[in-house]
Amino acid sequence: MDIVVCVKQIPDPAAPQSFDGSNNLDRSGKLILDEADTYGVEMALQLVDAAGGGEVSVVSMGSATDVAGVRSALAMGAARATVVSDESLRGSDALTTAKVLAAAIARHPFDLVLAATESSDGYTGTMPVQLAELLGLASITFAKSVAVEGSTLRVQRQTELGYDEVTAPLPALVSVTAGVVEPRYASFKGIMAAKSKPLDVLGVADLGLAGPVGAAGAREAVVAIDAAEARQAGEKHVDEGDGAERIVAFLESIKVL
């Protein structure tokens, strides 16, 4: 079974975030593999293992000069990577990103596409389903468990009230939550092996995309960015055995008690 995992390199979420001069997220610093994508990589490795053969490949759009994040997916065990990188892609919206990834993924046969439910920097959360539509695939989003039986996919999909058991024939696309599997840490051997695994860099011209991409293709514009109305911090007390009493007094003051 061959599985493609969509991964994204993002600025370290622990570092302060800011916008660049074009109102895009500043990505000039060091990039890392979005932790949200490690679950898809791990899930893919386990499914290929269970199937007794096949290959996990990762596909990403973004920087080709800093590919440490993509290499960390290879270090976990993915066999190859494709990075679509092009100056003209800067400022791409989610739909353009989906078009680019669809074109890159369609170059090779596959059985399953995995993605995170949303990236940890943009939080748009629509790209996986847009990608499924462009590839003509069925999709099951918000998976908390994924299994393949023969050519049938069995997924537990989160719902507002619990979860649904959902099935679909392969090929298909699944977006996975952070609860789906426990990602492995890359071993030293894995990290060394990743350095020599194939990493193809493609440009927009290699994909034969119709229509403009990047900021030129985006059909949303930022009107303004302002400081949000801040919520004021109230009192803060170090508990000296009186914490519970203070909470009760507060609840009384707002008439909850």
Added chain:
Amino acid sequence: MDSAPIWVLAEPAEGAFTTTSLELVSHARTLSSEVAAVTWGAGGQFAALAGEYGATTLYDVGDLGGALPGVPVAAAIAGLVERGGAPRAVLIPASYDGRDVAGRLSARLDRPVLTNATGLVDDGGLVTEHPVFGGSLLVRARFSAEGPGIVVVRAKSFAAEPSGGAPATVVTAPPGELGATNAATIAAHHVEGRTGPQLEEAAVVVSGGRGLGEVGAYAMIEELAGLLHGAAGASRAIVDAGWVPYSRQVGQTGKTVKPTVYLACGISGATQHMVGMKGSKNIVAVNKDPDAPIFQIADLGIVGDVHKVLPALIERLKAR
């Protein structure tokens, strides 16, 4: 007011529309005199409900035959648009199925989508509002090309207010031929149990996070919620760890709550959690890390160990 219609995805749930759907229908009335709701399942029975909140038309996609809603509902909406009835915008609740519909519709129509909106105003064109960077900044955005633009809106961004309108006119909107994309089928529903009020409706929400240390400590959260006649919630960290079901999760990918009081216990206040609860009227936080971001938005912050403060609080509440 603009007469170009606004369409709202109205998700059916337990014999009605979801609260977020009603919030969006209500708000759409302030943007257009022509509001239509799009629903599925036994849609016709909701004509009165849709009309009561201000929709004049109710498009009914019909029975989905066990398919996930994303593909057929998006196809039905795309069909309506292609047959010449393009609205100014399609508003979609930020739910699991809503996000599926938005993504499918966007790709089908080749139209952009703006997600995580918490505001939508008419300022010479529709302008959306999106909190970013943990809610410290507010980005305003608009569509810059041909519509309809698709806007995914977070729960509790607007009030659900009946307009007392007449029942909506029901128009059937079948999805048409769908092919392989529609092959995902629901085999079974699993409803996770809960006692007390629903998380989104509760006046008091008590949530626990990683600071609880171990799964057994969540019992304190449930006991406190019970004593305060509230609902028990959770941060993503302990949901992902498998301590509590997903239906308890508060935050970006979980529920948005705006209770009278929110008690955050052992929750540091990651961005993705804060966006789900910072609209609460009052916030009380208990955390042993004095620098935890949650204290920046707490009306009352207790720097202390949840394993000491919560048992004492439970004792005091029991003694009342």
